[in-house]
Amino acid sequence: MKTSGLLELEAVLAVARRRGFRAAADELSVSTSALSHSVAALEARMGVRLFHRTTRSVSLTEAGAQFVANVSPALATIREALEQAGSLAQTPSGTLRINSSVGAARQVMPVLIAFLQRHPQMQLDLVTEGRLIDIVVEGFDAGIRLAEVVPQDMIAVPFGDRQRFAVVGSPDYFARHAKPRTPADLKAHRCIRSRMPSGQIYQWEFERRGQTVRIDGAGAITLDEPNLMLEAARAGLGLTYLTEWNVNADLRAGTLVRVLEDWTPPLDGLCLYYPGRRHVPAGLRALIDTIREYAEAKRERAPVKRALAAKKPARKTVSKARAR
Incomplete structure (x- = not known):
């Protein structure tokens, strides 16, 4: 589980995000019973039930929904403060959660493998899905998609060739x-x-x-x-x-x-994107460096015509359906 010192709050947010105890326990690397005990202990101290539980589903109560809405921003601020302190460490470590389309993940895998080989203390949790999500709300550190569907409020790091x-x-x-x-x-x-x-x-x-x-x-x-x-x-x-x-x-x-x-004219290629925060965690910064080195190496190997083509302005986006 994340070492924030706020384990019960992390547990509640994970269950709300994953809509179930088993998936949340997998995300936080704890047992389902331990996670359930953490949530139950918090509910007991607060004197309010946060989740409706059945054998088939888990959903927030009205009080739980309000609690999650109030706690999420504060906990995000605490996480960022911890990340800022941790970013001072010289050796990147910890877990990066990345959301990607399946096709983008297949293309970026060589870079992710190189990143893990270079930084053995890092762990990657890569989730692939077709829908384009809000990576901040869903608890991801970064996303990987075609450049044309990256939200405008995100910082994008180009990676790979233009695509058609x-x-x-x-x-x-x-x-x-x-x-x-x-x-x-x-x-x-x-x-x-x-x-x-x-x-x-x-x-x-x-x-x-x-x-x-x-x-x-x-x-x-x-x-x-x-x-x-x-x-x-x-x-x-x-x-x-x-x-x-x-x-x-x-x-x-x-x-x-x-x-x-x-x-079928060319489109801009893939991008790693992440929230525009003042401080970037050491692990994410190391991944960004690896992607930039990979992109630079590809440019140096590319023929002159290909390099010139990459400088042409990208076509306007037509549809966000191409996210996958």
């Missing part, structure tokens, strides 16, 4: 269907539809010469995970719309073929 989306289908599919030349042609094609974390169906986004187009294609299957979309596309079920990072291996192998390439 790609429309791809199998050779077998194109043996049976003419390749689309414009996004409008997709209306005559079977599309592998993508469901966003909100439950809405994602509209494919295109842009060329200042013209922006969104397509909600029809198809026989709707999925919410890139690897499943790739599998469906390889099987010839239709066209899918994913990042180049997801499809490059298939393009090189010839198992997928790309179309409408001139309608």
Whole structure:
């Protein structure tokens, strides 16, 4: 559990955040029974019940919701004071909690591995999910997403190459269907539809010469995970719309073929982002340094044309659905 000296308050906030004792206990690295005893002891001293408990769910009572709302800012201030003091330590240590999309996490893993190898006293708790969350409210130290969806009030550290989306289908599919030349042609094609974390169906986004187009294609299957979309596309079920990072291996192998390439301009790449606080914890600062060194090394290895392309202004954001 966090060594703040306010273990019971940390326990209450963790249970409220995770909506359950088991998940909160895992987050705080304590047993479920120990966590339950801490919350029960605080409730007993306060003379009020903070949580409704059933065998299937845990939810805040009205008093509990008010208590969490009042305590959270104060505890955040205390944590920051502790982090500021801890940041003076020369050796980074402790746990960094990072929220990321699955695709972003896969791309950043080499850097995270290098970071842990360089700083063996550090621990990473990486949580992947499609929805874009408020990392401060959810108790994360930082997030990793495409630059275009990073909240404006956050400090962003660029990482990785600029990225593009790609429309791809199998050779077998194109043996049976003419390749689309414009996004409008997709209306005559079977599309592998993508469901966003909100439950809405994602509209494919295109842009060329200042013209922006969104397509909600029809198809026989709707999925919410890139690897499943790739599998469906390889099987010839239709066209899918994913990042180049997801499809490059298939393009090189010839198992997928790309179309409408001139309608998918580049976007800024991934960023690590975190709240704009005056003092950054030593562990997070060490991760930022590792990311910057990695990005600089990639720039030094890149061809001249690629380096020049990276200096072009980024396209305006079209949709936050691309967070994953």
